[in-house]
Amino acid sequence: MELRHLRxxxxxxxxxxxxxxxxxxxxxxxxxxxxxxQLEDELGVVLIEKGSRPLRLTEAxxxxxxxxxxxxxxxxxxxxxxxxxxxxxRKFAIGxxxxxxxxxxxxxxxxxxxxxxxxxxxxxxxxxxxQLQALKDGRIDVGxxxxxxxxxxxxxxVLREEPLIVALPVGHRLTAVERPLTLxxxxxxxxxxxxxxxxxxxxxxxxxxxxxxMVAPHKVIEVRELQIAIGLVGAGQGIAIVPKSLQGMVRxxxxxxxxxxxxxxxxxxxxxxxMDRSPELVNMLxxxxxxxxxxxxxxxxxxx
Ligand code: BEZ
Numbered sequence: 596m597e598l599r600h601l602r603x604x605x606x607x608x609x610x611x612x613x614x615x616x617x618x619x620x621x622x623x624x625x626x627x628x629x630x631x632x633q634l635e636d637e638l639g640v641v642l643i644e645k646g647s648r649p650l651r652l653t654e655a656x657x658x659x660x661x662x663x664x665x666x667x668x669x670x671x672x673x674x675x676x677x678x679x680x681x682x683x684x685r686k687f688a689i690g691x692x693x694x695x696x697x698x699x700x701x702x703x704x705x706x707x708x709x710x711x712x713x714x715x716x717x718x719x720x721x722x723x724x725x726q727l728q729a730l731k732d733g734r735i736d737v738g739x740x741x742x743x744x745x746x747x748x749x750x751x752x753v754l755r756e757e758p759l760i761v762a763l764p765v766g767h768r769l770t771a772v773e774r775p776l777t778l779x780x781x782x783x784x785x786x787x788x789x790x791x792x793x794x795x796x797x798x799x800x801x802x803x804x805x806x807x808x809m810v811a812p813h814k815v816i817e818v819r820e821l822q823i824a825i826g827l828v829g830a831g832q833g834i835a836i837v838p839k840s841l842q843g844m845v846r847x848x849x850x851x852x853x854x855x856x857x858x859x860x861x862x863x864x865x866x867x868x869x870m871d872r873s874p875e876l877v878n879m880l881x882x883x884x885x886x887x888x889x890x891x892x893x894x895x896x897x898x899x
Contacts, residue, residue, distance in 0.1 A: 600634045601663040608660040611649035668748035675733035686715045690726040690738035693821045698840025738866040755894040756860040758839045764831045775855035785833030786812040787824040
């Protein structure tokens with residue numbers, strides 16, 4: 596059995612159709628059917644129910660599908676890792692969601708750079724969902740995101756739960772309230788959420804907080820990205836719920852207020868390829884915990 600058989604079978608199982616799977620693999624349908632037949636012959640079990648339309652997998656087929664996908668992910672991982680180990684001009688690519696840039700990311704990178712002066716570091720603004728694919732493709736080595744998705748090819752460490760706050764236009768009546776704001780108070784204002792795409796995103800995390808409290812925002816306005824949301828808050832179009840580190844983005848037309856709700860937090864998640872234990876990643880995690888300890892930021896401590 597070769598990796599090719601796994602790739603072909605996963606395409607057929609995903610597409611539930613030989614014609615679409617052949618198009619996805621860029622091969623003709625007859626050789627694809629032959630390869631699947633070869634695979635079933637070699638395993639001595641039926642993987643796809645005969646004559647089913649759309650295609651249905653047998654129990655053995657479902658088992659094989661899940662594990663074949665895992666093996667393919669590991670193969671991608673192994674390739675990227677081996678290339679990194681073999682390269683003399685070490686490159687290190689960091690993916691991040693925009694909000695982390697207003698918090699501790701710059702300080703983390705400054706300190707990390709001090710330890711790896713010859714490392715060629717690059718930065719890529721990507722949503723959490725985009726980071727997962729970029730890690731698998733080898734386009735980034737670490738991602739800092741906010742969504743808790745499951746993917747067997749990716750190892751994820753929750754660094755901390757960051758409180759969320761409210762961004763209001765300067766002069767808004769709620770800025771006069773001298774205590775943390777409740778979700779019900781905030782729900783009466785038009786709520787700007789971001790990013791609109793790809794989903795799920797931070798927008799869904801914010802909307803879930805309202806749903807969990809059974810509070811419905813009066814009006815939701817989806818916008819493309821964080822900077823647009825904050826700009827529109829400044830223009831008086833609505834309010835936005837943002838991570839606390841956004842207080843680092845100082846604008847004369849926006850005021851930030853605390854939220855009175857223990858559910859109003861957003862995780863900061865460190866994502867790497869499952870098998871990657873490079874010294875750069877171990878060191879970066881050390882730098883992050885070092886900064887948290889110096890700043891008295893509560894966190895659990897994980898190792899790679
Ligand atoms: C933080 O604010 O905790 C953080 C931001 C970026 C990367 C890692 C941690």
